[in-house]
Amino acid sequence: MTAALRGLYAITDTPLLAGGKLLPYAEAALVGGARLLQYRDKSGDAVRRFDEAQALAELCLRHGATLIINDDLELAARLGVGLHLGQTDGSLAAARARLGADVVIGGTCHAQLELAERAAAEGASYIAFGRFFNSNTKPGAPAATVELLDEARARFAQPIVAIGGVTLGTAPGLIARGASMVAVIHALFAADSALEVEDRARAFAALFD
Numbered sequence: 424m425t426a427a428l429r430g431l432y433a434i435t436d437t438p439l440l441a442g443g444k445l446l447p448y449a450e451a452a453l454v455g456g457a458r459l460l461q462y463r464d465k466s467g468d469a470v471r472r473f474d475e476a477q478a479l480a481e482l483c484l485r486h487g488a489t490l491i492i493n494d495d496l497e498l499a500a501r502l503g504v505g506l507h508l509g510q511t512d513g514s515l516a517a518a519r520a521r522l523g524a525d526v527v528i529g530g531t532c533h534a535q536l537e538l539a540e541r542a543a544a545e546g547a548s549y550i551a552f553g554r555f556f557n558s559n560t561k562p563g564a565p566a567a568t569v570e571l572l573d574e575a576r577a578r579f580a581q582p583i584v585a586i587g588g589v590t591l592g593t594a595p596g597l598i599a600r601g602a603s604m605v606a607v608i609h610a611l612f613a614a615d616s617a618l619e620v621e622d623r624a625r626a627f628a629a630l631f632d
């Protein structure tokens with residue numbers, strides 16, 4: 424079944440979710456209504472990465488959501504799940520050839536429509552633009568303006584992901600301008616409890632009703 428690419432896109436962050444929070448907080452985001460969950464881990468610990476990604480895949484299956492692996496085609500291929508690639512993370516076309524037609528593959532396009540043209544031509548399932556606001560997680564990411572979304576929506580059939588400093592306050596403006604998904608780390612997962620994550624996820628998800 425093709426995944427519905429609309430709604431809250433939760434992205435994990437290993438330092439933020441250290442100390443045993445990864446699985447309970449990820450599950451809370453799914454219970455709250457996240458449709459996509461990205462495993463974003465910048466460590467080189469292959470064993471831990473496999474174990475964590477496998478556990479997240481089981482959670483996503485249980486909650487009817489789609490798991491996306493950041494950066495790592497081999498791990499996505501081993502688990503048979505989705506993949507997100509940035510501009511220096513390898514070829515989207517090669518990933519599509521390896522993972523097959525039905526797997527969700529996303530590409531970072533920063534604030535450049537030309538990058539989105541290429542991502543779409545290479546078979547991206549969604550195109551991601553950002554960062555739209557100040558980001559706690561990635562303050563140095565290239566900046567994008569919300570006006571970009573108007574043009575992107577007019578030009579591309581692919582669902583648009585908006586990322587970077589997305590909060591419950593900033594998300595409505597992005598959705599109104601055509602973002603099909605909002606990708607969120609800090610405003611979702613920098614929370615004192617799993618229950619708080621669930622409440623926040625529910626509030627983000629309700630923005631798409």
Ligand SMILES: Cc1ncc(COP(=O)(O)OP(=O)(O)O)c(N)n1
Pocket residue numbers: 461463493494507508509510511512529530531551552584586606
């Ligand atoms: C949905 C989504 N959009 C953009 C990114 C950023 O990818 P990238 O530019 O490769 O940066 P890292 O996340 O790898 O640091 C993303 N991960 N997800």
Ligand SMILES: Cc1nc(C(=O)O)sc1CCOP(=O)(O)O
Pocket residue numbers: 531533552553554555557558559560561564565586587588589606607608609610
């Ligand atoms: C991983 C990432 N990529 C970005 C981009 O602009 O491509 S911004 C970003 C961080 C998103 O985290 P937060 O919701 O905490 O700002």
Ligand SMILES: [Mg+2]
Pocket residue numbers: 493494507508509510512
């Ligand atoms: Mg990357």
